[in-house]
Amino acid sequence: MNDKIETGEQKTGMSQGHVLDLKLPIGWLLSAYGALLTVYGLTTKKEMYAISLGINLNLIWGVLMLAIGGGFLLAAFLKRNKKAG
């Protein structure tokens, strides 16, 4: 996990912040869900989606969650790079 020490101007007394970069677990979880739903949506038959008004919502939602999860991972990655550089 990406631990970092917050250097906020009003840091009070504590030696270290509890800053587990939460973007990472959220990003990984949502991307994994997105990938799983996308694949599942692609491999399931049309009949299964009769209840969701004929829309293959697993596929649509899967792609959406991949995008959101990817966004979190990208933000975490950019932040880490900025710190390293």
Add this chain to the structure above:
Amino acid sequence: MPPVITLNAVDYLIIGAYISVMILVGFSLKKYMKTGEDFFLSGRSLPGWITGLAFLSANLGALEVIGMVANSAKYGIATVHFYWVGAIPAMVFLGVFMMPFYYGSRVRTVPEYLKLRYNEATRGLNAISFAIMTVLMSGISLYAMALLLKLMLGWSLTGSILFAAVVVLLYVFWGGLSSSIYNEVIQFFLIWLGLLPIVFLGLKEVGGFQGLMAKLQEPLLHSIKYLGTSNNPLGVDWFGVVMGLGFVLSFGYWTTDFLVVQRALASKNLNSARMTPIIASFPKMLVPIIVVIPGLVALLVLPEFGQAALPTADYNSALILLMKHYLPNGLLGLAITALLASFMSGMAGNVTAFNCIWTYDIYGTYIKKGRSDAHYLKVGKYTTVIGIAISVGTAYIVQSFPNLMDYMQLIFSFFNAPLFATFLLGMFWKGATAWGGFWGLLVGIATAAGHYILYRAGILTYHSDMAANFYQAIWAWSADFVVTIAVSLFTVKRDPKELAGLVFGLTAKPKAEARWYARPAVWGTLAIIVAVILNVIFW
């Protein structure tokens, strides 16, 4: 009775992935838990967006979501009052006006503030009632979760109770409040992603929001128009809604309940602490999208709640039936995960709040005073185990005596209603004395109980139970307010020097205010404006 919903391997994979991430997050926080403040208050180190989302999620428990969908099916759009009237103003008030005294005085708990501002007796009354209430509530929601999983998925009651207890135990024991908060933030995203498919499909089926409005009965479509008298679906008039819900109950909950206030105290600085409830207020305004729309859709698409609905229709099952109605496997697993997440994080929230109050305000005050920080950290960790054990025990007791659930909730409402008067006078009137605070609170609690007895006996009558509940809060608050002032006039005043940092007017303004666009007052004002606009649109 066969289970309502059948899950497949993909659904279970989604649930399993969530549980693993929760436990991993708890485990990776373990190394930070070196002092009591680390464990109980996240080392006061978290940024505002995290504490803000956690502040909202701590209140967005599964029972709350299911209950609000049910309310929307029963009362229609008027359910938005629980958000736009019954939450936003109080959240903004907490951030702008009260947080400087909570965070600025460096207290660790809400009862500790009462000790500094009033006296030991007032703290004791609040700490003990809150601790008992929180740990029992945790047991009640544990039971409710297990019952729902049994009816919905056919899971065993004991299996669900023990499984949830072990998962919550692991991550709270390792990561304390930080674990709780981080899992609440993950839950925030899951609940939106899990429930929005129902909103989309529901709106599509009924022909969009316009279609929804066209097909429902007129009184269900307005939030305010029919509040002139109590002859509306809620059975409450505007005074009850504004004063009872919007002022007393809402301010009492959002500004004094340690479960939510604790999240703000975990912030890294005063500005973040003040921004916490204000950041939370914006997504809070949007929550009606995932509860009110499904509730209204349920009326149109589910035969159970249609025109020919039996008066006994169980509206609490509306959300579950909608999931069954719309969601294919896959998304179904995601929606169930969202509910499980809010159940577990709700329980974790109760347990961490109980831990902190027990260790600091009860154990560290009345049982073993003045021990080392390491001692209290250890006590806190093991209190987690005891707190969860009590919850599991409560869940089993409630299982045998389901009526207990109603009684407990009732008794808790007696304690909550008057508290805001004690805080309001404490923070904004330096003349409130130590014993004024104590007697005001005690008489307020007694008034709530007395009102309830008179209502049950039929001496007081209201249009609905909800109206009785709102007016009970108003009476309890007023009694607390009047008695605190009256007793204060005849008892010894505190030395103003002792009250510095605790009371408005005796506290220095925070020196370095943030830039204008990061100021709580600016965002708080914006939140109020948006809430007013929303109220006007759905008038």
